[in-house]
Structure formats: structure tokens, C-alpha cells
Amino acid sequence: MLLTEKVKKVLLVDDDIDLLEQNKTLLEAKGVEVFTAESGEEGIERFAEVKPDAAIIDLIMEEHDSGFVLCHKLKKTDIGKQIPIFILTSATYETGFKFSATTKEEQKWIKCDGLIHKPVVIEDLVSKINKYYE
Amino acid sequence: MDNHYPKILIIDDERGLRLGTERLLTRKGYSVATAENGKNGITKGLEQDFDLVLIDLKMPDIDGLEVLREIKTSKPSTVCFIATAYASYDTAIEATRLGAFNYILKPFTPEELIHQIEKGYRQRKLLLEAETLRQEREKNLLEIAHEKSRLNTIIESISSGVLLINKDGKVVYFNRACLNKLHFEKLDIEDYILDKLPSEISELVQKLFSDGSTQKSYTTEVEVLEDGELIIEATCSPVPHPDGSFAGVVVVLKNITGLKKIEQLKSQFVSMVAHELKTPLAAVLGYLDILVDKSIEIPQEKRIEYLSRSDIRLKGSLELVNDLLDISRMEMNTKQREIADVVLVDIVNQALELQELEIRKKNIIVEKSIPIDLPSLHIDRDEAIKIINNLVSNAVKYNKEDGKIIINASSDNNNIKITIEDTGIGLNEKDLEKLFHQFFRAKNKYTRAISGTGLGLSIVKRLVEANHGKINVESVFSEGTKFTIHFPFK
Numbered sequence: 001m002l003l004t005e006k007v008k009k010v011l012l013v014d015d016d017i018d019l020l021e022q023n024k025t026l027l028e029a030k031g032v033e034v035f036t037a038e039s040g041e042e043g044i045e046r047f048a049e050v051k052p053d054a055a056i057i058d059l060i061m062e063e064h065d066s067g068f069v070l071c072h073k074l075k076k077t078d079i080g081k082q083i084p085i086f087i088l089t090s091a092t093y094e095t096g097f098k099f100s101a102t103t104k105e106e107q108k109w110i111k112c113d114g115l116i117h118k119p120v121v122i123e124d125l126v127s128k129i130n131k132y133y134e
Numbered sequence: 135m136d137n138h139y140p141k142i143l144i145i146d147d148e149r150g151l152r153l154g155t156e157r158l159l160t161r162k163g164y165s166v167a168t169a170e171n172g173k174n175g176i177t178k179g180l181e182q183d184f185d186l187v188l189i190d191l192k193m194p195d196i197d198g199l200e201v202l203r204e205i206k207t208s209k210p211s212t213v214c215f216i217a218t219a220y221a222s223y224d225t226a227i228e229a230t231r232l233g234a235f236n237y238i239l240k241p242f243t244p245e246e247l248i249h250q251i252e253k254g255y256r257q258r259k260l261l262l263e264a265e266t267l268r269q270e271r272e273k274n275l276l277e278i279a280h281e282k283s284r285l286n287t288i289i290e291s292i293s294s295g296v297l298l299i300n301k302d303g304k305v306v307y308f309n310r311a312c313l314n315k316l317h318f319e320k321l322d323i324e325d326y327i328l329d330k331l332p333s334e335i336s337e338l339v340q341k342l343f344s345d346g347s348t349q350k351s352y353t354t355e356v357e358v359l360e361d362g363e364l365i366i367e368a369t370c371s372p373v374p375h376p377d378g379s380f381a382g383v384v385v386v387l388k389n390i391t392g393l394k395k396i397e398q399l400k401s402q403f404v405s406m407v408a409h410e411l412k413t414p415l416a417a418v419l420g421y422l423d424i425l426v427d428k429s430i431e432i433p434q435e436k437r438i439e440y441l442s443r444s445d446i447r448l449k450g451s452l453e454l455v456n457d458l459l460d461i462s463r464m465e466m467n468t469k470q471r472e473i474a475d476v477v478l479v480d481i482v483n484q485a486l487e488l489q490e491l492e493i494r495k496k497n498i499i500v501e502k503s504i505p506i507d508l509p510s511l512h513i514d515r516d517e518a519i520k521i522i523n524n525l526v527s528n529a530v531k532y533n534k535e536d537g538k539i540i541i542n543a544s545s546d547n548n549n550i551k552i553t554i555e556d557t558g559i560g561l562n563e564k565d566l567e568k569l570f571h572q573f574f575r576a577k578n579k580y581t582r583a584i585s586g587t588g589l590g591l592s593i594v595k596r597l598v599e600a601n602h603g604k605i606n607v608e609s610v611f612s613e614g615t616k617f618t619i620h621f622p623f624k
Contacts, residue, residue: 015577018417018443022424029430038579062577119416 001126003030006133011052012036013043013070014088015061019118023056026122040066044073051079054129056116059089068110075111084132085111086125090118139165140255141182145175145201146190146217151240155188158244159251172196179205184212185258186251188238191218191225199228206233211261213254217242295366295387298373299339303328306382315366315387317358331385332356338370339383348374355390365394406573410454410587414447450587457589460520461572464596471600475510476518478543478552484519485526492530496537504543511550511621513601521597522554524590525617529556531584532615548623555616561609569607570595580612 010032014020017038024034035050037043040061047055055074059067067087074080087101087110101110113132116125142164146152149170156166167182169175172193179187179201187205191198202214216229219240226237235254238247289296295312299305305325313321316331328336338352351371358364367388375381421440424430432440463469479502486493486500493500511518529539537557544551559580561569568574573588575581598605602622609615 016413016417018447019420021440021443022417022420025424025430025432025436042579119420 001030001123001130003027003032003126004130004133007032007053007129009033009035009050009052010129011043011047011050011055013038013040013046013055013061013067014058015039016058019058023120026120027125030122030126040070043070047074047077047079053083054132055083055085056088056125057085057112059087068112071110071112084113084129086114086116086128087112088116088118088120139163140185140251140258141165141167142186142188142251143167143169143175143179143182143184144188145169145172145179145193145198146188147171147193148190151190155247158247162248164251172198172201175201176204179212180208183209186254187212187214188251189214189216189234191216191229192220199225199232202229202234203232211258211265213258213261215250215254293389295385297327297385297387298382299327299385300382301343301380302326303339303343312387315358315389317364332358332368335368335370335385338368339385342370342372342383345372346380348372348378348380362391362394362398364389365391403572407454407458410573411451414451414454417447418444454587454589457587457593460593461589461596464593464600471514471517473512474515476513476515477510478508478518478522478550479504481515481519481522482526482541485523488523489527489530493539496530496533496535498530498533498537498539500539500541502541504541505545508543509545509550509623513603513621517597517601521594521619524594525554528590529554529558529615531586532556532581533558537614545623549620550623552619552621553616555614557614560611560613560615561607562611566607566609570605 010027012020012023012027012034013036014023015038020036020038024036027034032053035046035052037046040063043055043057057067057070059065061067063069067089071085071087074085099106099110099115101107101112101115114128116128140163142159144152144155144159144166145168146155147170152168152170156168159166167178167184169178172195175187175189175193176196189198189201189205193201198216198218202216205212205214210233213235214233215236215238216225216234217238217240218225229237235257236250238250242250289309292309293311295315296307296309297305297312298307303326305321305323305327307323308321312318318330321327328339331339334354334356338354341352342350349372351369353367353369356366356368358366367390369386369388370383371386373381373384421444424432425437425440482502482504486502492498526539526541533539533556539557540553540555542551542553542555559578561576565574565576569576570591572592574592575586575588595605598619598621604620606618607615608618
């Protein structure tokens with residue numbers, strides 16, 4: 001499955017440069033332009049610069065909640081409100097700390113459009129982004 | 135007669151009677167002493183422990199009854215006879231009241247005397263036996279009282295709390311340790327306790343009440359103070375009556391806060407290790423998935439880059455496993471430390487050789503100043519190598535292109551000082567504090583591409599300290615880091 005034509009640019013934020021490179025390669029193969037940032041701080045700058053049509057943010061970077069914090073900030077921007085932003089995580093498996101970002105209670109403080117679990121299954125990611133634009 | 139010679143004292147002012155009696159009794163196997171008046175009689179009678187005393191009633195100095203009283207007062211089990219020719223009803227009563235065993239009427243036949251004396255000696259033996267029994271009984275009672283106070287002292291002194299609850303749920307006994315284990319201000323005997331105890335404990339107590347069994351014990355853990363400030367383990371056991379029926383419950387309370395903290399640290403450690411092991415594997419798997427996926431076109435140079443990144447990540451996890459093995463060896467104390475004379479310059483050179491390739495790649499300049507006459511280190515050689523290798527490899531790994539590594543050593547009367555300094559990425563203050571912590575890795579734009587286990591420096595610190603040294607670090611962010619080690623002079 002290819003990405004919808006509505007998505008031309010994707011921003012990936014992850015502090016593991018290898019995972020960043022892999023996800024970039026996988027998404028490029030789906031026909032989009034991929035931009036990367038390696039920290040929450042850089043993520044904000046790149047987001048403003050690139051104005052992506054989707055963003056995927058790793059949860060644990062400098063801090064355990066860097067992804068949540070970045071997501072929260074991005075969702076306050078005009079662009080952030082219009083595009084899908086996903087959080088990338090393996091925390092539920094590793095820490096036993098379960099969250100889904102789907103309940104009302106969670107959506108009060110987790111401002112994202114869904115979770116992507118590691119390791120990334122690219123077809124799922126593509127279908128989640130496409131679904132947002134349906 | 136038994137094999138012991140009964141000791142008898144004859145107090146009489148009449149010489150003939152004294153001597154005659156002495157001769158008679160000696161022949162019969164008695165050990166005889168004599169006194170010629172009341173005064174001497176009292177002195178001898180009190181000095182020694184006679185079985186029997188024969189006292190003449192009428193003596194010129196002290197009256198026989200007075201002598202009898204003196205002796206009986208301090209030697210109650212000595213059997214005394216009063217001998218007199220002027221027996222009267224009144225004196226007989228008085229003598230008996232004062233403790234005389236019998237009256238012997240003068241003059242007496244040898245048979246009469248021997249008969250009386252033998253009777254008296256049997257009495258003496260009974261008295262002695264009674265005395266022994268009385269003393270033994272007293273001693274036993276003392277022991278029981280002593281045992282009880284000893285048990286009390288023991289129960290008061292142990293660090294575990296002990297609380298005894300009867301069938302009505304009332305406190306029957308508790309020691310002081312009980313109060314701080316339960317975080318109680320005070321507690322009184324006969325207080326109803328079941329509604330005051332943490333519910334986990336009172337439930338177990340009530341369960342034992344309803345079981346009525348005197349066999350089963352139950353144990354539970356209770357968080358007495360929030361946030362794991364005070365965690366106790368309570369063991370509730372039934373206490374039986376002497377006939378075996380159920381009497382109440384004894385609760386023993388142990389503070390396990392420290393233990394719980396260690397347990398928590400251990401699971402944190404395991405979860406961190408799992409995370410650190412999984413991350414590089416996930417990275418390598420990710421590359422392999424892409425490389426084998428025929429639907430994705432990857433240029434040749436990218437393929438090589440992916441393989442070399444995989445190589446780096448796998449080496450990193452191998453390093454991690456080796457570090458973990460080092461830690462486990464240190465913690466199990468299986469390593470036998472072999473103290474040797476270690477020449478610093480040799481191990482520094484070895485460490486630099488190991489890093490030669492990387493040093494050349496980054497075009498790093500090494501400045502080394504180790505005095506020729508620097509005394510040798512008196513530490514374990516393998517551990518010294520590990521310490522220096524680790525610091526030198528960090529100085530290379532975290533250095534910048536065209537950077538510098540400065541290695542100095544010097545000694546004074548007490549210490550050998552080694553400094554390893556780089557012109558690398560440095561550390562900010564917040565990260566500096568946590569530098570020696572397990573699994574700590576500074577996370578910033580410079581460190582992202584550098585692989586590391588987060589264990590190296592925690593191992594270095596432990597090794598330095600195990601060899602009685604000290605390690606310090608100074609650093610300026612993006613300028614460089616300097617490690618200083620002091621080893622005590624041999």
C-alpha cells in the first residue's frame with residue numbers, strides 16, 4: 001500500500017539514529033519525502049521548517065516523556081492540529097505501563113492521534129496515516 | 135552409724151562426767167569435743183558445725199538454757215540435749231521451747247545415753263536433709279525468676295516487634311520494637327487491637343481465630359508508611375494453652391524496608407539490562423529486514439553503511455554483556471585480587487595501542503607525560519588494565535576530530551596521581567553528577583552516534599575503589615573532560 005497523495009512530507013523524531021534511518025528508508029519506499037530530527041528540541045524546529053503532513057515521534061528520548069511533551073507542543077500549532085501525529089513506543093511492553101491514547105481520560109493529556117508500537121510494521125503505519133486523511 | 139563420724143559437743147562443768155561421756159562416745163565411733171563451762175560451750179558450739187550438743191543445765195557461769203538458745207539461734211539444725219539432775223516441768227517446757235530435742239536425766243546409764251544420742255542423730259540427719267531440700271527449692275525458684283527476667287530482656291532487646299493478642303483481640307504482651315514497626319505512638323496492655331492494626335494483619339489474626347488451629351502460621355507484607363518509607367513483614371502464629379487448645383495469636387513484625395528497596399533496585403536493573411540488550415538487537419534486525427526486503431531498492435553504499443552500523447551495534451551489545459559479567463564477578467566477589475607492582479606507562483601504552491586505529495581516524499594527538507621514576511602502582515594488574523583501557527577508550531570515543539588526549543602522572547609522599555584528559559564533547563553539570571551511575575549515558579546531539587553500555591564508568595569507579603583509590607571528574611560541556619585518579623602510595 002502506498003501513502004495517500006495527501007501526504008507528501010513526513011517528519012520522524014527519534015534519538016536512535018539507526019531506527020531513524022530505517023523508518024526513513026521504509027517510508028521513502030512508500031513514496032514520500034522524509035525529514036528527521038534527533039531530539040525533542042530539534043523536532044520543534046524541523047516541524048516549523050518542514051510543515052509535514054504527518055509526524056511520528058519516539059516516546060523516550062532525552063527524558064522518559066520527551067515524546068509526549070513534543071506532541072503536546074506540536075498539537076497546539078495550527079499545522080499540528082491538521083495533521084496526524086503518532087507516538088512511537090515499546091514502553092507498554094518494556095515497563096508494563098499500559099496506555100492506549102484512545103480513552104477520553106488519556107486524550108486529556110496525551111495529545112496524539114495514536115500509538116505506533118515498535119518494531120514498526122510499515123503497512124500498519126501507512127494505513128493509520130491514510131485513515132486519518134480519509 | 136554411717137561412715138561419717140557424728141560430731142558431738144559435751145558442755146558440762148563436772149570433769150568426771152565430761153571425761154566419762156567422752157570416753158564412752160569415742161568408743162562408739164563419735165567425734166567428741168568438750169567444754170568445761172557455758173562460755174566455752176557457746177564459743178565452740180558456734181565455731182563448728184556439730185551434729186549434736188549435750189548441755190548441762192546448771193553451770194556456774196552461764197545457764198544451760200542460755201547456752202541452748204545461743205546455739206539453736208545460729209545453728210538451727212544442730213540437735214541439742216539438756217542434761218540435768220533437777221528436772222522440773224517448767225524447765226522442760228522452756229528447754230523444748232528453745233529447741234532442745236530432749237532431756238537426759240542425770241545420772242544416766244551408757245545405754246540410756248547412747249539410745250538418746252542415736253535418736254538425736256537420726257533427727258539431725260532428717261533436719262539436714264530438710265535443709266538441703268529447702269535450699270534446692272529456693273535455688274530453683276531463683277532460677278525461675280531469673281529465667282523469666284532473662285526472657286523479658288531478650289524479647290525487649292530483639293529488633294523484631296512481638297505482639298501477643300488473646301482470643302478477645304486484646305493486647306496481652308508487646309515489646310518496644312512493636313511500636314516503631316507499626317508506627318504507633320503508644321499501646322497498652324488490654325487495649326483492643328484488632329481495629330488499630332493494619333487491616334492486612336488483623337485479617338490474618340481473625341483468620342487464625344476462626345481456624346482455631348494451633349498449627350498454621352500466616353505471613354503478610356504491609357506498607358505502614360506510604361511510598362515504601364516503612365514496609366514490614368508480619369507473621370501471625372497461633373499460641374496454644376498448655377493443654378494444646380487455642381489461646382491467642384503472636385504477631386512477629388520485621389522491618390523489610392531495606393530488603394524491599396534492594397528488590398526494587400534489582401528489578402529496575404534487570405529491566406534496564408533487558409532494555410539495553412534489546413535496543414541494539416532491534417536496530418540490527420531493522421537493518422536486516424530492510425536489506426532482505428526485495429521491494430525496497432537500496433544503493434550499494436547504503437547497504438555497506440547498514441552493515442557497518444549493525445556491526446557497531448552488535449559490538450556494543452557484546453561489550454554490554456562483558457560489562458555485565460564484570461559487574462557480576464565483582465558482586466559475587468569471585469575475583470581473587472592479585473596485588474602486583476604495575477608499571478603505569480606500560481598499561482597506558484597498551485591501552486593506546488588498542489585505540490590506535492580510532493586515534494588515527496579522528497586525527498587525535500596524544501600527549502603523554504609519565505615520569506620515568508614514577509613508583510609502580512601496587513594494585514591488581516587486570517583491574518588496572520581495565521581502568522586505564524576504559525578511560526582511554528572514552529577519551530577517544532567522546533573526542534572531536536583533531537582533538538587531543540593528555541595523560542599525566544605524578545607522585546607525592548602519599549599518592550600516585552593519574553589524569554586522563556580529552557578535548558571532547560564534555561558533559562553538562564546535570565549529567566556530570568550521574569556519570570558514574572549504572573546505565574547512565576549522557577544524551578545529546580554528540581553522543582547519539584556513539585555506542586556505549588552506560589556501565590563502563592560505574593565499573594571503573596568500583597575497580598578504583600576496590601583498589602583503595604579515588605576517582606574524580608571535571609568537565610566543561612563541548613570542551614572536554616578530565617578524569618583524575620589517586621592511588622595510595624604503597
